[in-house]
Amino acid sequence: xxxxxxxLFAASVGVIIINxxxxxxxxxxIAASIxxxxxxxxxxxxxxxxxxxxxxxxxxxxADLVENRALAVRMLACAAVASAAAVxxxxxxxxxAALFVLGAASSVIQVLVxxxxxxxxxxxxxxxxxxxxxxxxxxxxxxxxxxxxxADSFGWRAFYVANAVLLGALALVLPLWLPRRRPSTGTxxxxxxxxxxxxxxxxxxxxxxxxxxxxxxxxxxxxxxxVAFRLSQAPFGLDQGGIAMFALVGAxxxxxxxxxxxxxxxxxxxxxxxxxxxxxxxxxxxxxxADSVGDMQELALCLLAxxxxxxxxxxxxxxxxxxxxxxxxxxxARGRLNGLFVGLFFLGGSLGSAVAGVAWTHGGWPAxxxxxxxxxxxxxxxxxxxxxxSSGRAC
Numbered sequence: 001x002x003x004x005x006x007x008l009f010a011a012s013v014g015v016i017i018i019n020x021x022x023x024x025x026x027x028x029x030i031a032a033s034i035x036x037x038x039x040x041x042x043x044x045x046x047x048x049x050x051x052x053x054x055x056x057x058x059x060x061x062x063a064d065l066v067e068n069r070a071l072a073v074r075m076l077a078c079a080a081v082a083s084a085a086a087v088x089x090x091x092x093x094x095x096x097a098a099l100f101v102l103g104a105a106s107s108v109i110q111v112l113v114x115x116x117x118x119x120x121x122x123x124x125x126x127x128x129x130x131x132x133x134x135x136x137x138x139x140x141x142x143x144x145x146x147x148x149x150x151a152d153s154f155g156w157r158a159f160y161v162a163n164a165v166l167l168g169a170l171a172l173v174l175p176l177w178l179p180r181r182r183p184s185t186g187t188x189x190x191x192x193x194x195x196x197x198x199x200x201x202x203x204x205x206x207x208x209x210x211x212x213x214x215x216x217x218x219x220x221x222x223x224x225x226x227v228a229f230r231l232s233q234a235p236f237g238l239d240q241g242g243i244a245m246f247a248l249v250g251a252x253x254x255x256x257x258x259x260x261x262x263x264x265x266x267x268x269x270x271x272x273x274x275x276x277x278x279x280x281x282x283x284x285x286x287x288x289x290a291d292s293v294g295d296m297q298e299l300a301l302c303l304l305a306x307x308x309x310x311x312x313x314x315x316x317x318x319x320x321x322x323x324x325x326x327x328x329x330x331x332x333a334r335g336r337l338n339g340l341f342v343g344l345f346f347l348g349g350s351l352g353s354a355v356a357g358v359a360w361t362h363g364g365w366p367a368x369x370x371x372x373x374x375x376x377x378x379x380x381x382x383x384x385x386x387x388x389x390s391s392g393r394a395c
Contacts, residue, residue, distance in 0.1 A: 005177055009116045010135025012174060015166050017139040019106045020048050022147035023099060029156040036092055047096045051103025056343040060110045061192040063335025068181040072111045076171035079105035083164035087157045110338045115181060117327040123265055126324040130261025133320050145247055196336050203329060208386050209322035210341050214348025215379035219280055219372040220315040221352030226360050226368045235297040249305045260317040264324045273383055276317035280376035283310035288369035
């Protein structure tokens with residue numbers, strides 16, 4: 001894993017992950033363009049997420065059955081075609097189908113990350129995963145502002161045109177660099193799907209890391225779902241452009257992912273994970289304090305930005321170390337392990353987004369901060385009480 005190849009992997013997953021959340025700021029323009037009512041417009045943002053979840057549980061197990069480079073290229077080509085289909089869609093159902101397929105094909109990320117992990121020696125695997133994950137986190141944090149800026153300037157279809165071009169380019173370039181990885185298992189596909197439950201039951205590291213990652217992702221999604229509401233109110237009063245610029249602040253947290261991976265490689269995975277959970281608790285405390293400084297807008301905004309960076313560093317640190325841990329498990333099941341891990345923490349992110357609306361409605365920003373700190377505190381307690389690999393079969 002040379003530096004240029006690591007950068008290629010990081011850039012690739014960063015481009016692909018944009019597909020999952022880019023539709024959110026485009027709901028308004030899309031609804032106006034094809035005549036959707038607000039209720040149906042919400043399906044536009046949901047379709048790629050549902051597709052991604054389906055891809056994690058139904059497509060990623062194929063990584064343990066078929067040659068991985070060919071699988072990755074086909075999924076990228078499918079994503080490019082789906083993005084082009086979104087450009088051509090003129091009705092709701094055609095658009096939703098295209099976005100669903102786009103989300104499902106975007107689960108190719110979970111084929112690429114294990115390939116990168118397998119290419120690195122075990123003693124450097126955490127650093128490699130951290131470097132690749134930094135690209136993924138930058139993609140997540142830049143997806144909304146980049147989609148919004150393109151749509152404002154050229155229309156929402158222009159975003160999906162650019163997206164199709166980028167995905168097509170990746171489908172052509174990556175085969176030149178990816179090694180062939182042919183799994184040794186001869187297990188039929190239905191048995192692979194059924195075996196995912198067995199893996200969850202019999203891999204305590206997977207259960208522990210999936211649970212803490214889900215809780216941390218819930219805290220992450222909770223914050224970034226609710227912070228737009230808070231920033232639009234006094235003393236901030238930011239418009240959509242200002243809120244988009246604030247979202248860029250969180251991208252600074254992505255640069256901590258290689259550090260988390262290196263600390264894991266040096267044997268400090270457990271202490272670094274605990275530190276990540278503590279950092280998120282402290283970040284929500286700082287975010288709550290920012291709400292209490294009165295009309296000092298500049299100070300409050302700086303404190304909130306610092307809390308956002310701390311939150312992202314903690315959430316990404318836990319996720320990076322979790323990925324490192326599961327990629328050191330059974331190599332023959334690496335695709336299924338990654339699919340389960342990401343699928344479960346993805347459910348945690350969905351929980352955080354859903355809880356954000358309830359917490360904001362009933363308690364405002366203080367309730368958001370208390371709930372987010374609660375998620376991270378539970379993750380901290382779980383990790384302290386459960387040494388990785390100490391618990392046995394659970395099902």
